[in-house]
Ligand SMILES: Nc1ncnc2c1ncn2[C@@H]1O[C@H](COP(=O)(O)OP(=O)(O)OP(=O)(O)O)[C@@H](O)[C@H]1O
């Protein structure tokens with residue numbers, strides 16, 4: 001899959017701009033605050049219908065405009081051309097057209113185009129709360145199959161409703177509350193066990209790939225381990241929910257289940273979240289993204305567009321070089337505010353200033 005063109009209208013700081021991307025490496029350069037991350041965000045939005053910055057949709061619409069539009073021209077490996085148009089309203093409503101046909105279910109777009117983004121915020125994958133790591137797993141699973149996305153949404157819905165019930169119970173486990181909980185927990189257990197299984201399978205598949213990517217980037221034979229072993233999975237969610245019921249009612253919240261899971265990561269023998277250096281965390285976060293990218297490519301047969309937003313400024317010279325030398329095959333967009341290192345070899349350099357493209361330079365041999 002190749003994204004040939006991206007067009008932005010009233011998206012963030014862009015009034016109207018067109019980006020022609022190369023099948024290989026396209027560099028987008030510009031000083032701070034010119035719109036580099038905004039393009040990366042637009043590309044990712046097409047693949048997830050969400051802002052990777054977790055911004056509310058209103059923030060995506062240019063100040064003063066009513067709605068934002070992102071258009072993409074995509075060519076699939078079999079030669080099929082697909083045009084995508086996503087319209088984002090301030091209030092959050094999103095309309096999607098594929099080949100000028102309105103999609104009845106917006107989320108059906110998720111399988112049409114795949115994008116992996118790495119941004120400096122990804123440090124949170126290592127350093128941040130468990131939710132960041134769950135998000136990585138669930139987003140990757142959604143990229144692998146639409147049913148995973150539907151299942152995760154179903155889980156959110158169940159947990160929300162169950163929590164409302166628990167709050168209403170005000171700490172008292174009456175027969176009526178127990179009856180309602182029985183109904184919810186049956187659904188919760190089915191969906192929860194499936195999600196636990198999918199996450200565990202994904203983590204097992206990612207583990208060796210993360211380790212390989214990390215070792216290539218760090219240039220050291222560091223062992224990397226990923227541990228996804230939530231205690232509730234030992235007995236299955238139904239048993240764990242029954243055991244936690246009194247506690248759940250007392251606290252007025254669902255204390256057990258996939259919505260509370262974490263993914264532990266170790267570098268050598270040490271837990272990365274509490275022990276790794278900044279540079280090690282960056283490398284690990286990048287390795288996690290690259291691993292997800294490879295697993296998606298291998299499983300779906302479609303290599304996502306890889307967007308590296310401002311990664312080069314975050315890594316030391318050796319690690320930059322290692323990253324650029326080991327870029328996965330497929331289409332890559334690299335944004336940077338600084339100079340591109342000679343090993344970057346972009347096929348095209350796009351220069352942006354204040355939400356406008358001011359230069360587009362095709363580089364025949366990657367020498368700029
Ligand atoms: N909804 C919006 N309407 C208008 N301008 C916006 C909107 N959202 C963000 N901006 C502006 O877009 C500009 C560019 O943001 P962006 O994050 O893309 O910069 P960048 O090129 O990635 O910079 P840096 O190198 O600092 O990361 C910012 O100055 C921001 O104020």
Ligand SMILES: [Mg+2]
Pocket residue numbers: 036037038309310
């Ligand atoms: Mg930026």
